[in-house]
Amino acid sequence: MTLDFKQDFFALFGQPRRFGLDAAALDAAYRAIAAEVHPDRYASAPDSERRLALMHATRVNEGYQTLRQPLARARYLLQLAGIDTQEETNTSMPAEFLMEQMEWREAIADARAGSHVEQLEKLARELAGDLKSLEAELAEALDSADPDLDGAAQLVRKWRFMEKLDQEIGDAIEALLY
Amino acid sequence: MALLQIAEPGLSTAPHQHRLAVGIDLGTTNSLVATVRSGSATCLPDEFGRSLLPSVVHYSKAGTVVGHNAQAEQSHDPHNTIVSVKRFMGRGLADLPDAGSLPYHFVDAPGMLQLSTRAGAKSPVEVSADILRTLKERAEASLGGELTGAVITVPAYFDDAQRQATKDAARLAGLNVLRLLNEPTAAAIAYGLDNASEGTYVVYDLGGGTFDVSILKLSRGVFEVLATSGDSALGGDDFDHRIYCWMLSEAGLSGLGAHNTRLLLTRAREAKEALTEHTETRITAILSDGESIDLTLDQATFHEITKTLVDKTLLPVRKALRDAKISVDDVKGVVMVGGATRMPQVQKAVGELFGQPPLTNLDPDKVVALGAAMQANVLAGNKGDDDWLLLDVIPLSLGLETMGGLVEKVIPRNSTIPTARAQEFTTFKDGQTAMAIHVLQGERELVADCRSLARFVLHGIPPMVAGAARIRVTFQVDADGLLSVTAREQSSGVEAHIEVKPSYGLSDDEISRMLTESLSHVKEDIEARKLREAIVDAESLLEATRSALASDGDLLDAAERADIDAALAVADAAIKGDSTRAVNDAAAALSRLTDPFAERRMNRNIQRALKGHNISEL
Numbered sequence: 001m002t003l004d005f006k007q008d009f010f011a012l013f014g015q016p017r018r019f020g021l022d023a024a025a026l027d028a029a030y031r032a033i034a035a036e037v038h039p040d041r042y043a044s045a046p047d048s049e050r051r052l053a054l055m056h057a058t059r060v061n062e063g064y065q066t067l068r069q070p071l072a073r074a075r076y077l078l079q080l081a082g083i084d085t086q087e088e089t090n091t092s093m094p095a096e097f098l099m100e101q102m103e104w105r106e107a108i109a110d111a112r113a114g115s116h117v118e119q120l121e122k123l124a125r126e127l128a129g130d131l132k133s134l135e136a137e138l139a140e141a142l143d144s145a146d147p148d149l150d151g152a153a154q155l156v157r158k159w160r161f162m163e164k165l166d167q168e169i170g171d172a173i174e175a176l177l178y
Numbered sequence: 179m180a181l182l183q184i185a186e187p188g189l190s191t192a193p194h195q196h197r198l199a200v201g202i203d204l205g206t207t208n209s210l211v212a213t214v215r216s217g218s219a220t221c222l223p224d225e226f227g228r229s230l231l232p233s234v235v236h237y238s239k240a241g242t243v244v245g246h247n248a249q250a251e252q253s254h255d256p257h258n259t260i261v262s263v264k265r266f267m268g269r270g271l272a273d274l275p276d277a278g279s280l281p282y283h284f285v286d287a288p289g290m291l292q293l294s295t296r297a298g299a300k301s302p303v304e305v306s307a308d309i310l311r312t313l314k315e316r317a318e319a320s321l322g323g324e325l326t327g328a329v330i331t332v333p334a335y336f337d338d339a340q341r342q343a344t345k346d347a348a349r350l351a352g353l354n355v356l357r358l359l360n361e362p363t364a365a366a367i368a369y370g371l372d373n374a375s376e377g378t379y380v381v382y383d384l385g386g387g388t389f390d391v392s393i394l395k396l397s398r399g400v401f402e403v404l405a406t407s408g409d410s411a412l413g414g415d416d417f418d419h420r421i422y423c424w425m426l427s428e429a430g431l432s433g434l435g436a437h438n439t440r441l442l443l444t445r446a447r448e449a450k451e452a453l454t455e456h457t458e459t460r461i462t463a464i465l466s467d468g469e470s471i472d473l474t475l476d477q478a479t480f481h482e483i484t485k486t487l488v489d490k491t492l493l494p495v496r497k498a499l500r501d502a503k504i505s506v507d508d509v510k511g512v513v514m515v516g517g518a519t520r521m522p523q524v525q526k527a528v529g530e531l532f533g534q535p536p537l538t539n540l541d542p543d544k545v546v547a548l549g550a551a552m553q554a555n556v557l558a559g560n561k562g563d564d565d566w567l568l569l570d571v572i573p574l575s576l577g578l579e580t581m582g583g584l585v586e587k588v589i590p591r592n593s594t595i596p597t598a599r600a601q602e603f604t605t606f607k608d609g610q611t612a613m614a615i616h617v618l619q620g621e622r623e624l625v626a627d628c629r630s631l632a633r634f635v636l637h638g639i640p641p642m643v644a645g646a647a648r649i650r651v652t653f654q655v656d657a658d659g660l661l662s663v664t665a666r667e668q669s670s671g672v673e674a675h676i677e678v679k680p681s682y683g684l685s686d687d688e689i690s691r692m693l694t695e696s697l698s699h700v701k702e703d704i705e706a707r708k709l710r711e712a713i714v715d716a717e718s719l720l721e722a723t724r725s726a727l728a729s730d731g732d733l734l735d736a737a738e739r740a741d742i743d744a745a746l747a748v749a750d751a752a753i754k755g756d757s758t759r760a761v762n763d764a765a766a767a768l769s770r771l772t773d774p775f776a777e778r779r780m781n782r783n784i785q786r787a788l789k790g791h792n793i794s795e796l
Contacts, residue, residue: 027703034788035400035787036783040357040657044559044718045722046769048776049780053780054656054657054775057596058430058597061594065368174501177493177496
């Protein structure tokens with residue numbers, strides 16, 4: 001038996017392979033496994049066991065990060081289903097969505113130019129709200145009896161746009177504060 | 179009445195002997211060593227009862243002096259008395275904005291500067307090793323035996339070069355490093371375990387020369403670092419420097435020599451400490467030309483001239499809160515660490531930001547060393563009832579240089595360690611057979627604004643059209659926060675691997691040479707020492723294998739078991755002999771045979787952990 005890198009992250013943490021996830025159960029499973037494989041448990045062990053612990057702990061951390069973030073989780077589910085999310089190559093978006101993006105950008109730029117940190121924080125909250133509804137749409141597309149995988153890939157690409165906006169808001173807040 | 183077992187002299191009394199392990203806080207201003215004795219962590223004092231060892235080293239023809247006696251030489255011989263060497267760890271001359279105002283003769287060396295002293299050029303690694311060696315000797319004298327290992331603390335915000343330099347210094351001092359531990363995390367262990375705390379805590383750690391802030395979630399024995407930030411060149415020293423500048427301007431002084439500068443900086447530090455308790459303090463000094471200084475500094479003025487420094491610490495705090503995605507209302511408590519947090523204006527500013535008074539019930543000078551000692555005790559295998567898990571993070575993003583001098587981030591800051599991430603790159607020109615990999619650390623987009631960690635070249639890429647080669651570069655960050663990088667051309671399998679050693683060039687060979695030199699100094703028989711070390715390592719392997727066989731022997735078939743038993747017998751015989759080579763060979767053979775066994779046991783443990791958790795959930 002060797003380290004089974006083919007086992008998917010859902011199986012690793014004993015969770016059902018779906019988008020909708022019991023976050024508390026994932027947290028608990030992660031902590032239980034991390035407690036077993038963390039290199040601190042092997043600090044006085046022979047080299048070979050220390051290397052093994054490092055590999056396992058790395059994989060457990062990667063799996064946890066992948067499953068706990070909705071975007072990474074959706075992308076991972078699609079990847080398991082053999083769908084390329086084309087996040088770098090496919091930038092075609094509905095005109096309406098692109099218009100919204102432009103409005104967001106303008107709002108961020110205005111708030112930044114006017115040094116309105118509170119306005120930026122309000123935008124960040126609005127964006128978080130939009131991401132919540134995107135998460136609900138993803139759950140519908142991925143977890144239904146007849147999943148809409150292409151639709152889910154499009155939602156992942158939308159999420160990427162939104163994530164960039166969030167990054168811009170964060171950068172703007174940091175630029176104003178510091 | 180119980181029968182007492184008494185062992186023959188020289189033989190251990192128990193199969194699981196208590197291993198001597200210490201935690202060391204290698205600070206900018208002071209260093210400490212602590213250990214766990216009879217279940218509680220204590221700092222080990224020197225023969226005069228002093229726990230704090232000033233991080234000061236004096237070099238002279240007569241020899242090397244560390245600590246209080248070195249501090250006494252500061253004003254007489256500033257060039258050869260190295261203070262705050264931690265600021266120079268993993269740093270080049272270009273990294274020091276104030277190099278000109280320091281009383282040292284710097285020598286610029288590739289990657290890391292050196293200090294020219296009467297005892298020759300000293301790298302900050304060697305100076306730090308002298309401090310660590312003093313603490314090691316103190317601990318061994320006090321504990322009555324050789325140390326199994328040590329946990330050394332580093333500022334959470336230390337980058338890879340600074341961490342690597344610290345680990346090198348420990349090895350140079352002859353310490354077996356069990357783990358590099360982030361200072362705020364160490365403080366959280368000492369604090370959290372003392373108080374059985376649950377919830378989200380902020381550790382505000384203002385030391386002599388570094389500032390760290392970590393946000394941790396404490397729950398049921400798990401210390402999870404959510405985010406960390408800081409400034410590795412901001413600390414109590416800067417407050418001294420502000421007072422020093424104020425003194426110069428009040429007294430109309432300029433162009434002081436090294437001796438006077440050192441004298442006034444010492445007076446400044448004393449004034450700072452006095453103002454923690456008093457509303458004003460008198461500063462007097464007589465300069466080398468006979469001129470006397472007599473000034474009075476009040477608290478209000480002190481707070482005013484240092485306000486920008488206090489404000490500067492609040493920026494990383496806000497950044498960490500943002501990264502952790504929490505607000506000040508979510509914070510249950512703020513733990514103050516580091517001597518500089520004794521300053522009332524610092525406590526006031528932190529209290530105002532969080533809307534609650536900060537927690538100061540543990541000695542801010544000792545809390546890091548105590549936490550490190552607790553962790554060292556667990557890592558050395560002295561498990562008592564205590565059991566906890568540390569999930570720490572990497573403080574700064576790691577990336578690679580791409581076209582146009584830009585940095586492509588491969589591992590973002592605040593990723594839980596250990597972690598690994600792979601990124602694919604391709605060739606830029608037709609027929610390109612080599613590729614330069616430049617590893618950087620930092621948050622900025624431009625290469626010039628990030629710290630260069632290492633450069634290496636991947637040769638032997640099969641010639642292909644531009645864009646056809648697929649080079650997979652994997653970053654692995656271990657539990658010490660140290661990076662190694664592997665690059666692999668996917669179609670041909672050409673591979674390059676490096677431990678990212680900052681280019682200051684302390685190779686493993688150099689370290690072992692320095693180590694050998696320092697040992698021959700004390701006329702120790704190196705061969706005997708090597709044999710002893712090999713036997714200790716082999717014994718721990720034998721012990722680990724036997725206990726694994728006892729608990730999980732059913733995972734092996736009869737043939738595998740027979741092979742392992744045979745290897746055990748060979749190793750048993752070897753450690754009774756006097757050949758280092760035989761011991762090492764036997765240990766290596768045993769280790770090779772038990773590799774698949776270890777893998778199976780780990781898988782079983784994972785399954786057990788999952789099941790145990792599922793049952794408890796029901």
